[in-house]
Amino acid sequence: MILKRHLRKAYTCARGYYLAVSQPTPDAPRVTTRLHGVLKARFRHRIGPRYYSLYRLAAIEPSRWNDYVIDNKDYGDNFRAISAERYRTIINRKSLFSDHCQRHGLPTPELRVIVSPSTASLDGDRSSTRRLVAPSVRRWLELMGDRADDLFIKPDDGAYGDGAFSASRRGNRWHYQGRTTTANDLFYFIRERANEGQMRFIVQSRIQAHDKLRGLMSPTAVGCVRIVTYMRDGQAHLFCAEIKLTAGDGDTDNFGLAANGNMVSAVDMDSGRLSVGYASRSPVWPVIQPVSEHPDTGRRIEGTRLPLWEEVKSLALQAQRSLPEVKTIGWDIAITPEGPLILEGNTTYGLASLQIAHQRGFRREMEQIFQG
Template structure:
């Protein structure tokens, strides 16, 4: 990509940010950054705008990775959400995206790696739906097109009533995918038993058929039934051996060296079966060659890791400098693997 193309892309991104300006959100992120550096709010806001142009960093990226306290050289090492989006659009085939956007289509394509039973409420017969609910005391119901953990609910099967009642209730809620609940490995449950604490493993399969793990993230619930960062959860980065590199942080920037509910130490926590996780990701990455750049959500059960879903436009995860002390992002790692 030439310099003119890069300049155009950055200018277009900045214009989009300005036209979609959400003053309340911008002020929220600016205040978080101002508290960190003691800089005036107006100065932080101007710096956020500058980083949107210079580094293609969203206002959320600026706050999440403490850009306010980083030097220009350090800022330039961070992969940002817009940069990741550009890579996804360039590398992944539009014609195959539906297999990842629709959770029911994904379940059918990756049946062998799901490790759990599921049913499509729309097409299941009353007998099949009744049998499914009779086999599982509790189920998780999902909106097939939901993102960020939205449209997900855990239900007692008995409360759903007959198959006809269940179909009506779930169809009205838009939750037409029902799944058997994942039982997580006891070591993962020890962190926080209220949600399935999953991994996000961002992988790239290169033209030479080598699968690179670009980032491995431990996501942990904190008060809710899901572990998503945008729904109250927290995350920490993992080393190549599956050990947590530093405390976890949440969307508000709070640091957690130990989990506030369970008292389990997060820093240095060893994810179980991590070699098996990497092997599963390698298998998954080869299943859809048209989509080489995917963020895989993985759960670890007593029988081994299973896939939850794949994200063709994966969010970016990196260490938060004020929590970890690490002041370098993952852009060099992405560049080395993707050769750009």
């Protein structure tokens, strides 16, 4: 068993180096150049082959490689060290965050229902969202009513879009995850997911992108602005921003490690204008390349100015001021026809997509944020 584990680990490692070297890019067309770069990144800079490919280090001077942050345990520990867990929990639990937004006047999608595992107890739940828990299909139907035709469902404490999916009603039938069922069966489907993971699921009204952004989004998922704020000397500040541009028929805007077809683009903090987009041309390995036009619509990305940009920045700062104990937060804000809405905050936000979007590393800035 131990031998198999070691062999599997060795195979995964070798495969990573093979993919990093075998994927041709315009930045390093020769195999020998790619091999030299990958080995140099690993042994001189402690950057593995996946991040070497993600950050397009073949096109960047080696003297700048150490500017990049690698998302790892040490990096996560820095976030946990500067903010108390009880405050981070308010953000990380989506139902608690919804309650927080209501109390502080922060616009956010309506929370319709909470579905808990069958064995869950409401003892100790003091938040106003307790009234939205549906322990039975009867309560589910009462809370759902006749208002909702499009829903978005996700784990209460999930991340990276894992486990999230949408559901749409047509007539008296619901369509989700390749199924067509009744409202009752949708409840039991969510309950089964909750039981499997022993976690709560929240059900929100699904939002739509602002009209001026629809050419930059797929029709099935709204891409959010990720805007990072931080506290210094008792004041909230803006750091950097990107927008996640959705493509294809996925349900989320998650960029992850560039394996799902979505794109990222840097947002100029002053003007709200977009840079060129970046995406992987391979779902197997991050072969990052610039994208000048949206692949589904042909709309030009670079130079597009986001609508309501001043409102987005103002909302991010207002949200940061509502939680001054959390020293830095990555906000996901959707720009909708009704205005900007905060979908969630991230207390341990990854830097990978931000650094890809901006095509530079943020190590120095993050060290200053961690130092306060």
